[in-house]
Amino acid sequence: MNSSSVTLLASGNSLGAYIPAMHLHTYLQGRGVGTDVHVLENLYHEEVRHKIRSTKKAFHADFSVARMGHKLAKPVDSSLDEESVQRLLEGWKQAGVSRFAVFTGFWLPILERYKAASGSPLDIRLIRLDAWDTPSFKVHKQLYPGYDNVWFYNPSELSPDGYIASDEAEPLPYAQRSGRILIHGGGWGIGTYAGTITELRKLGHSLDVIVYDPSEVEEDDGVTRYFGTEPSWDPWSRDAQGRHTFPPMVRYVREDGVLQEYPLGDYSAYTDLMRNCAAVISKPGGATLNDSLSYGIPFVMLEPFGDHELHNLTYWESCGFGIRFAEWKARDFSENHLEGIYRRLLEQRSKINHFGRITYAAENSSYV
Structure with a gap:
């Protein structure tokens, strides 16, 4: 990967933090821009990853359980496998990775470590596809102001200024x-x-x-x-x-x-x-x-x-x-x-x- 490529940081915890990343990946690949997609859950301890299916099932079965889970959101640091994180950071540094599009705030502690280790300017954009902090950004409120937050739906301006899709096809009449x-x-x-x-x-x-x-x-x-x-x-x-x-x-x-x-x-x-x-x-x-x-x-x-x-x-x-x-x-x-x-x-x-x-x-x- 070269410095002009874009690394897309997604999450499988929510398809809302995965599908838009895949759309952007598809769009950029089609225009000759190199991309690499990383999904946060691949850095989790295996036993944590295995619990996700049961959590999804519980949230699906009872909306009130889902709402409570949302309120209890916390950083995922304890879920991360340190060896996997170290391997990823070293790989980025060796490849000179410098451009990121980030679709979930849970990546921020890992990016903080990369910023400290990279020793070179980085282009990191936080993709905010909601009109308010999602739980993944809310739990890192002390970190995200230090990044380029790309708000698609700024509440003070009732006119979205962009969209993400796999192509630029016009809407069907x-x-x-x-x-x-x-x-x-x-x-x-x-x-x-x-x-x-x-x-x-x-x-x-x-x-x-x-x-x-x-x-x-x-x-x-x-x-x-x-x-x-x-x-x-x-x-x-x-x-x-x-x-x-x-x-x-x-x-x-x-x-x-x-x-x-x-x-x-x-x-x-x-x-x-x-x-x-x-x-x-x-x-x-x-x-x-x-x-x-x-x-x-x-x-x-x-x-x-x-x-x-x-x-x-x-x-x-x-x-x-x-x-x-x-x-x-x-x-x-x-x-x-x-x-x-x-x-x-x-x-x-x-x-x-x-x-x-x-x-x-x-x-x-x-x-x-």
């Missing part, structure tokens, strides 16, 4: 979309999204549901479609070539009680679902805000998870890019209202550039 509604609970499948499915099915809406577990898939009704991440995949896993990948997505169909699985192949099959949908229904996570802006998707927002998502909801609502589910329901699930939101998103999207273009892919990219 609303009239050309499938009219389907995408419903999910984020990477951990948490929140109140499940309760909206039955209500909207009864009203005849065409739904694409991202399930956390295949057991959530209902009998096929010919209208509702179910998708999910291949259950054995973890964000910290690497493929046969040693690379991190987007989650392999699967379509599920249950007929006469028998569940069938149909791999979607490339992750672009999932982004095509997003490009084509009339709206997304989910909790207001930062990565979903980014999807909303990237693809011009009206965001119907459910109960937030933590203070940062409450600020996200307020921000997106204030920008006119989303609506609370309860309000959309009060408007009789108006499609015209959704199209009005789409037009506002499209107008904003036309004024801004891809973060990778303006920061890394442009000629004469400057250091901070």
Whole structure:
């Protein structure tokens, strides 16, 4: 790796700190910018990593447990395997790694050590895809002011100034979309999204549901479609070539009680679902805000998870890019209202550039 390459520091603890990193990786690779993706959990003690699945299951099963876990967030130092950290730091120093895009604050203590050891100027940008501190940044409030914080959603300016996607394709015109509604609970499948499915099915809406577990898939009704991440995949896993990948997505169909699985192949099959949908229904996570802006998707927002998502909801609502589910329901699930939101998103999207273009892919990219 040379000094012009970009090291992307992600986390598998939240797909919101993983998927945008993978989008940026894909975008930059396609423009000849070298990248290297590191996932924090690969530095954990093995037994700690093994506990993550049970924690995710508990959070999915009970939203109140998830909210409590959010409040108890703390630095991950005790989870780190020192030999793995030392090996990583030495590898960076030997390779002269100097540019970083950081998607979770839990990397900050490791970066502090690298800053002290590197002996050369570093370009470290903290990618803030929420309108408020997430737990990973909040626990390092004494450290992050010393870095270049790239706030995509500055509450004092109701106009996001960038987005992250695998490409720069324009949003699909609303009239050309499938009219389907995408419903999910984020990477951990948490929140109140499940309760909206039955209500909207009864009203005849065409739904694409991202399930956390295949057991959530209902009998096929010919209208509702179910998708999910291949259950054995973890964000910290690497493929046969040693690379991190987007989650392999699967379509599920249950007929006469028998569940069938149909791999979607490339992750672009999932982004095509997003490009084509009339709206997304989910909790207001930062990565979903980014999807909303990237693809011009009206965001119907459910109960937030933590203070940062409450600020996200307020921000997106204030920008006119989303609506609370309860309000959309009060408007009789108006499609015209959704199209009005789409037009506002499209107008904003036309004024801004891809973060990778303006920061890394442009000629004469400057250091901070």
